[in-house]
Amino acid sequence: MFTRRFSSTPRGARLARLLAERRLVEWGVPHGSDASFAARLVVGELAANAATHGRVPGRDFELSLTLLAPAAAPATLRIEVSDTRAERVPPTADALSTPFPYADSGRGLHLVSALATHWTARPRSPLGKTLLAELELPAGQSGVGHCGGAAAAGL
Template identity: 45%
Template sequence: MFITFPTGARLARRLATHRLHVWGHRYGSETNDAVALVVAELAANSVTHGAVCGRGALLRLSRERDGQIRVEVSDTWGERLPAPAAPDATAVAGWGLMIVAARRGLGVRPLEGAPVETVWACLRPSGAPG
């Protein structure tokens, strides 16, 4: 799915929860809710910080062989993801990546020769071994 506007981040979350529901992780389940939060954070960051006029971001969901669910958001900004660090304790923003990184695998993969980066997170579904 391509994300081009701030409302696209909301749509990305809705489509991701639907896909998880189809895969057997029902709406309201721990896994579905966790994926929704990760998609919301990565998509919102992409729209807010990775937007380049005329270019959108791409959301991908996949089921890995080890049972994990991989969420990827690629945008054309091409900046490196800063190491998630705790913002000032009174800050109302800046906590999302830190929370995702603390609970899930999180990383960045640049596309060589192009101004594209993919931020990804892997989640182990509740009830999955591991």
């Protein structure tokens, strides 16, 4: 498991994405692979949302990555991004509105929906919310074959 706190700024969101990519390489997910690209995009979007929409001055957001490696199925990467703005919960995946074609924003969670096996938002104790997304990693891109299930999960 990988967990770090970052400043709720664009720089913090960028650092979260870069460190997530580095951790995936350490877990055996090849840099430049489809799985690495999808994970970077999802982490980048959720971190940017936390820094933009979930920002509370003086409070950080948190990124957690967990590589779940069941023996009989493809590995799953769980991405969790938590912030301290409980009142700004995004709509569910099936309730996302279609952004105006020329809008500058509003497409990020559509990307997360397209790439993630599933995603959800849930309350965080004592305050805030957590957005959780899971990505199924194809065989050969999960790192499980390279360093073993428990080792890849950081256990």
